[in-house]
Amino acid sequence: KNQVEQSPQSLIILEGKNCTLQCNYTVSPFSNLRWYKQDTGRGPVSLTIMTFSENTKSNGRYTATLDADTKQSSLHITASQLSDSASYICVVSEGDTNAGKSTFGDGTTLTVKP
């Protein structure tokens, strides 16, 4: 059964600090891995999308890594801001383009405190 496990479940850090969120998956065959940020009361917003051949991708202060051999991904947030407080969801897809079967992680809830 395809699974996506995220850790930690929740995290509290001080503003300005860095943090790393983890995503382990067993989805096969692998197509792509996406990280989303979801603010409370809003829809998820895409941060990064990585395919099999990509092992790192950045979007501003967000950097995602992918190790397709170990089936692990991480999302690193640099110099955190209060606005980074949100749920971060890892999604792994099999199949074609932006459809196909997607397996969602339960998310990591990040709280950034002043």
Added chain:
Amino acid sequence: DARVTQTPRHKVTEMGQEVTMRCQPILGHNTVFWYRQTMMQGLELLAYFRNRAPLDDSGMPKDRFSAEMPDATLATLKIQPSEPRDSAVYFCASGTGQGSYEQYFGPGTRLTVT
């Protein structure tokens, strides 16, 4: 700027009533997704369409849920009859499906069935 829109944003209804949620995908996007999000289950894919044709609705309870795309600018998700366990936030997302894995989410419809 182009956004996915969903109506209504909030809906409270009594058990047994019919509920219809609407989504307007981003103009030019040919792939539309319906998701449900609850605290217990996280994000779940209910159904998705490409070029208005349903490609996968295996995530949807068939006896009470139905999803359609009457035209390229409107997707609907209907629940009849609704039950308290249907209470959740329902998200619509759209994408281009042209070798892109990007999905753009709407703001969601928060459904409460009493």
